[in-house]
Amino acid sequence: MTQPLKPFGYFEPTTIEEAAxxxxxxxxxxxVLAGGIDLVARMRxxxxxxxxxxxxxxxxxxxxIQSDEAGLRFGALxxxxxxxxxPIIERDYAVLHEAASxxxxxxxxxxxxxxGNLCVATPASDIASALYALAARLRITGSAxxxxxxxxxxxxxxxxxxxxxxxxxxxxILPSPTLQTGGAFFKLVRTAADIAKVNVAVSLTVTDxxxxxxxxxxxxxxxxxxxxxxxxEALKGSTLEPKVVEQAAQLAAQEAKPIAxxxxxxxxxxxxxxxxxxxxxxxxxxxxxA
Amino acid sequence: xxxxxQLTVNGELHEVxxxxxxxxxxxxxxxxxxxxxxxxxxTGECSACTVLLNGKPVNSCLVLAVEAQSKDxxxxxxxxxxSKLHPLQDAFxxxxxxxxGFCTPGMLLSAKALLDENPQPTEEEIREAISxxxxxCTGYNKIVEAILEVAQSQ
Ligand SMILES: Cc1cc2nc3c(=O)[nH]c(=O)nc-3n(C[C@H](O)[C@H](O)[C@H](O)COP(=O)(O)OP(=O)(O)OC[C@H]3O[C@@H](n4cnc5c(N)ncnc54)[C@H](O)[C@@H]3O)c2cc1C
Ligand code: FES
Ligand code: FES
Numbered sequence: 430m431t432q433p434l435k436p437f438g439y440f441e442p443t444t445i446e447e448a449a450x451x452x453x454x455x456x457x458x459x460x461v462l463a464g465g466i467d468l469v470a471r472m473r474x475x476x477x478x479x480x481x482x483x484x485x486x487x488x489x490x491x492x493x494i495q496s497d498e499a500g501l502r503f504g505a506l507x508x509x510x511x512x513x514x515x516p517i518i519e520r521d522y523a524v525l526h527e528a529a530s531x532x533x534x535x536x537x538x539x540x541x542x543x544x545g546n547l548c549v550a551t552p553a554s555d556i557a558s559a560l561y562a563l564a565a566r567l568r569i570t571g572s573a574x575x576x577x578x579x580x581x582x583x584x585x586x587x588x589x590x591x592x593x594x595x596x597x598x599x600x601x602i603l604p605s606p607t608l609q610t611g612g613a614f615f616k617l618v619r620t621a622a623d624i625a626k627v628n629v630a631v632s633l634t635v636t637d638x639x640x641x642x643x644x645x646x647x648x649x650x651x652x653x654x655x656x657x658x659x660x661x662e663a664l665k666g667s668t669l670e671p672k673v674v675e676q677a678a679q680l681a682a683q684e685a686k687p688i689a690x691x692x693x694x695x696x697x698x699x700x701x702x703x704x705x706x707x708x709x710x711x712x713x714x715x716x717x718x719a
Numbered sequence: 720x721x722x723x724x725q726l727t728v729n730g731e732l733h734e735v736x737x738x739x740x741x742x743x744x745x746x747x748x749x750x751x752x753x754x755x756x757x758x759x760x761x762t763g764e765c766s767a768c769t770v771l772l773n774g775k776p777v778n779s780c781l782v783l784a785v786e787a788q789s790k791d792x793x794x795x796x797x798x799x800x801x802s803k804l805h806p807l808q809d810a811f812x813x814x815x816x817x818x819x820g821f822c823t824p825g826m827l828l829s830a831k832a833l834l835d836e837n838p839q840p841t842e843e844e845i846r847e848a849i850s851x852x853x854x855x856c857t858g859y860n861k862i863v864e865a866i867l868e869v870a871q872s873q
Binding site: 431433434435436437438439441462465466469470473474482484486533534535536537539540 | 720722738739740741742745760761762763766769775776777778780781782783785786829832833847848850851852
């Protein structure tokens with residue numbers, strides 16, 4: 430059941446410093462508002478009840494996608510829809526493009542930011558899986574400090590991240606793609622607008638027909654998105670023949686630690702991890718060789 | 720606690736005093752008096768509350784009214800020119816794309832936003848554009864046919 434929002438104190442800071450100060454002053458009583466898709470819905474479901482809401486929407490300079498030799502960066506207010514339609518992301522970071530494209534609906538992607546999606550810290554996040562595969566780093570800004578951490582260090586558990594009161598994720602940083610990197614994203618859903626039963630994001634480099642780097646991320650099968658490191662090891666250094674790919678897919682299925690819920694059973698999720706990892710590696714490979 | 724905000728709704732400037740915890744949907748329906756955006760799920764799942772904010776479709780149940788300060792809002796009441804229906808409205812009627820009508824305002828606005836951005840969409844692009852708008856009555860095919868017809872006649 431949802432209900433009208435309960436009263437809260439509302440702030441519209443115009444700089445990150447000001448936002449961080451308000452957030453650290455009120456600690457756990459305050460929440461950041463970006464697109465509001467998750468925050469407002471959770472408040473209406475009475476799952477959280479912040480006394481203060483700090484909108485970052487009026488802070489200029491947080492909505493961008495920029496690329497240079499070092500890689501690509503986007504900001505805290507970059508909408509999922511902007512990521513979906515970025516030609517550079519479509520060309521160089523296909524995994525992220527595919528993850529954004531498969532999120533329904535247009536409305537959610539227009540308001541919803543990619544960073545907000547990460548900050549919800551759900552293991553079903555398609556954006557998080559894609560960013561694991563791409564070795565993304567997050568810039569976290571507090572009132573007195575700033576740090577950059579790998580995305581894998583950001584998530585602690587279901588709806589839990591390392592963010593301390595007063596900290597804001599201000600930027601996502603992606604390394605530059607090497608020429609022979611291929612990536613692919615697959616997810617299994619009941620209907621287009623539902624969240625994933627399982628999602629898989631893969632990124633590979635191939636040199637002289639051998640696999641160099643391999644990153645395989647699995648979503649919705651553990652309390653956070655995870656990497657299938659045994660599967661990655663099986664691929665690295667190999668010539669990626671079908672037998673090896675199948676072996677990696679089976680290893681990934683063993684690494685998954687899914688739960689049974691209304692969307693799927695444990696067995697089904699594991700089975701689908703195997704299928705999707707195989708397909709994603711095959712597609713990434715085709716792209717890396719293209 | 721009330722804040723004075725300006726909203727341009729269907730081309731008309733409104734000044735309203737709102738509490739920050741009021742949603743855009745509540746303000747459009749209760750303060751401005753336009754009841755075409757509907758509230759059903761209140762959580763972003765159904766899009767019956769769709770309005771166009773600066774030309775883009777959003778779920779007004781999840782937008783705070785204060786966020787829409789100085790922005791342009793379009794509801795279905797602003798789509799027709801007097802008694803002359805918008806081509807999409809006309810096509811929806813002729814194709815039987817409306818049954819109970821609850822989803823229709825949101826559906827039409829999603830379709831309008833699509834055609835504004837991409838005047839010649841494929842059937843697949845149309846289905847993607849309305850994927851967030853749930854309809855319990857029509858089975859979607861007639862809606863897709865209506866939008867396709869307008870796209871092809873443009
Ligand atoms: C119908 C529907 C379908 C969806 N389908 C999918 C799907 O298929 N795949 C998928 O991955 N997601 C899906 N989502 C989730 C959606 O993508 C996220 O809820 C949305 O992107 C959140 O972003 P936001 O900007 O609206 O965040 P908000 O709701 O504004 O914020 C979310 C949380 O993050 C915090 N926060 C936001 N920004 C920052 C920041 N910069 N620094 C620190 N904290 C911050 C907020 O305090 C809040 O706790 C779906 C949602 C809906 C409603
Ligand atoms: S009422 Fe807003 S999305 Fe359902
Ligand atoms: S016509 Fe009844 S919900 Fe669509």
